[in-house]
Amino acid sequence: MSVLRSKVLWLFFALHSVALAANTMSSELFSGLSEQEQFQTFPYVDKAFRYAEAEHWQQAIDEIIKAQHLAPDHTAFALQEVRYLMAAERFDDALQHLLVLDSANNEIETRLWDLWLQTGQNEALETFRQSIDSGKYHYDQVSSTNTLYLIKKHFGLKHALSIAGSLPQDKLILSSTAQWAFDDQQWEQAIKDYQTLASMRSLTEEEAIQSGQAFVHLNDAQSAWQQVAQIGRPASSSLIVKQLLYSSYDREDDDQALRALDWLEKYNFSGSKESKAKLDIYEKEQNWTEAVMVANSLQLPCIRQIDLLIKADMTSEAVKKLNQCEKGNISDQWLNYAESIASTNIIASARTEDKELRAKQAQILANRYLIEENYEQLLKISTQLPDDLERTRFRAISQQALGQYREAAKNWYTLYQTQNDFAALGTASYLMRLDSQAEIAVKMITASISPSELLKHQTLATSLLDLYRTYPLLVDTEYLKALGMQIPDSRMASEDCFALGQCRLTKEAAEPRLLLQLAYLLEKDSPAEALKLFKLAREYPVYQTDFRIPLQIAMIHERNGNPKETRESIKTAIDLVPPTEQELLYAQDSYRNAHYGAYFGISGWIGHNIRSNTPQIIGSTSKYFTLMETGYSFQSKNFLTPENIYFNLLSGGDDKPFENNELDFGGKWRLIHQRNVFLRVGLRQGLNNDRKFRSYLRASADLIADSDYQKAWRLDKEQWWTQSLYTDATYYLNDNDYALYVRYEAGPMGVISHVQRQRWRTYGLLQGDLSDYSLYDTGSRYDMRTGFGVGWLSEWQQDAYAGFLNQLEVNIEWQLSLASDYARSGDNSLLLRFSWQR
Secondary structure (H helix, E strand, O other), X not given: OOHHHHHHHHHHHHHHHHHHHHHOHHHHOOOOOOHXXXXXXXXXXXXXXXXXXXXXXXHHHHHHHHHHHHOOOOHHHHHHHHHHHHHOOOHHHHHHHHHHOXXXXXXXXXXXXXHHHHHOOHHHHHHHHHHHHOOOOOHHHOOOHHHHHHHHHHHOHHHHHHHHHHOOOOHHHHHHHHHHHHHOOOHHHHHHHHHHHHHHOOOOHHHHHHHHHHHHHOOOHHHHHHHHHHHOOHHHHHHHHHHHHHHHHHOOOHHHHHHHHHHHHHOOOOOHHHHHHHHHHHHXXXXXXXXXXXXXXXXXXXXXXXXXXHHOOOHHHHHHHHHHOOHHHOOHHHHHHHHHHOOHHHHHHOOOOXXXXXXXXXXXXXXXXXXXXXXXXXXXXXXXOOOHHHHHHHHHHHHHHOOOHHHHHHHHHHHHHHHOOHHHHHXXXXXXXXXXXXXXXXXXXXXXXXXXXXXXXXXXXXXXXXXXXXXXXXXXXXXXXXXXXXXXXXXXXXXXXXXXXXXXXXXXXXXXXXXXXXXXXXXXXXXXXXXXXXXXXXXXXXXXOOOHHHHHHHHHHHHOOOHHHHHHHHHHHHHOOOOOHHHHHHHHHHHHHXXXXXXXXXXXXXXXXXXXXXXXXXXXXXXXXXXXXXXXXOOOOOOOOOOEEEEEEEEEEOOOOOXXXXXXXXXXXXXXXXXXXXXXXXXXXXXXXXXXXEEXXXXXXXXXXXXXXXXXXXXXXXXXXXXXXXXXXXXXXOOOXXXXXXXXEEEEEEEEEOHHHEEEEEEEEEEEEEEEOOOOOOOOEEEEEEEEEEEEEEEEEEEOOOEEEEEEEEEEEEEEEEEEOOOOOOOEEEEEEEEEEO
């Protein structure tokens, strides 16, 4: 209500008070005056009343002031002046008058109360409260429920609650203020008042419900549930629980929301709205099984139920539900679910008038028929596909599968023309060939793609080559020749899509570059033809100084097991001066590896109490060991002919007469081409004992020798890592003796000087052996050692073709016994190892 309306209202109250005073003037205004004072003041008071009746307030005030001059201590005249001031809306003057009055008369407090109600002046309110606190004012007179309601109506709940808080607690007042606070959503105030009221009397059912709902608004679920339990009657409690449900749901407090839902279901207060809320919670938590159970109680759309069943992995139920849906008017969503779970028959039996849905249905069925290899149905359904390319593709696939090669080839060729799909072109050509239309198959390729482009498509190139091999007269030689010219030099050795050497070329008609390309391409599968072409290409001046060609010829000779021819070709290559030192080193290594004829070498070690480091020695320990190797390598290398035969002298032991000297001769076969894996078959005879000839089989391998970790000289590095894993096993056929040996070395190597290729090395080692010698030992013995060493390597006597002819290595090595039948654990020893080869 506006201030003006308030003033009008309270003006009415003031006028009423004045009128009342007029009627009781003699008994109220003059009470406490002497007869003389009454006589003197009456004319002024009477006149003041008459002015007040005419609403001439200022004149009334002037007359009552005159009366006060005659009786200055008479409070009744002062209060009358306050009444006139308030009627004249001179509230500030009225307040000042009231504040100076000090009397037990309740009229003063009443006027202060009225003044605060009209003006809201805190000074008036504070004075009024002080009068209440001091006991001067009896609140029953003005603070009834109706008065508070009036305050609330005209000045708001805040004022009403403020005044009520200053008054002694009363059940009627608390009931009203609690209701007002609840209506104004002042939840804490409402709860406070209801709790105070509950300490005076039992709350009504409505009050208890509102108290519980206030707790819900404050997110105090525990107190809300306590209120539910106190109410007891489910019909009433359900109002709190439902509010608790939706409050928890909005706050995403799923546990509280589900508790409320369970309570409502228990007492049959749950409807579709609550069930939908429960369904939403289960979906959010991805609890699909529970979601399905809730959905069964709701009339959800069929598609919605299918979605939940699929998410719950209840596929069979989802398919049943899908089949129950109205298939006479299917939706896009129905097709999506049907594509993922339904059988092809269910999808095919569905009907729709929507053109786009029919097209989507046809696409799904086409994919299904393709997976199921139902090509007859695929061919039928392909006519319903809206997209031309898809329709052509599915027709081509089904026709090809049904053996309709010519029609399928046309469709594949159409796809190539529209999409530049070279795979489709290859398929079209292939199908024409199957349909005995080889000429068309060839023209499809040669007329569609240039030689320069064909090399980018391996399948097409292979297909054309196959056609040429089968139908040589159908493929234009010039096309193949132009194709060969497109092969770059860098791809000659790796390009295997064309065996162009089968073209009808003669020496006179051949292009030198094409001949070289043909040689590279044929080298792997037809080395004899490649060898001829390499030699033919070398007759052309442009290739007579090419270092790579004689080296490539050498590689073919080496693969064919012809070491003499290999060496001759390498010499030719080296004479042409390789362009780089690295290529020269490679050529010299190849020359040395192609060695045939006699060879010689010596190796061994000197030390004290050292376990034999090869399975050559029969004894257990010794102070020295030497192996002098001589042999002869053969030119022809095949499985029947050994790579070489050898004749060796082995010597080792402590001192005479405790030494062993043996002769060893036999043959050696390389088991894996260009790998250091060998098999030896030989005989051994002791020179200082009466043992007979002993035949043996021996297998050995250096498993890392051909990697980047070998000790050979390197041009590209000044320091590199080396390692080796050498294994050796010997079995004596006469008496079933055996010896097994393994040694691993690893460490860095670096260059000391390029003169004589001097190098240093350091290494760590791990070595073990197991042996069983019937002559010296009973049963098998083992030995396990570790250690480290330092070494020096050098090469000298350089040859133009073989590189350095002599190779020397010297190592100083320390060994530590780990476990042994020949030494105590922790025993150590030092030895000098050496080897020289030529």
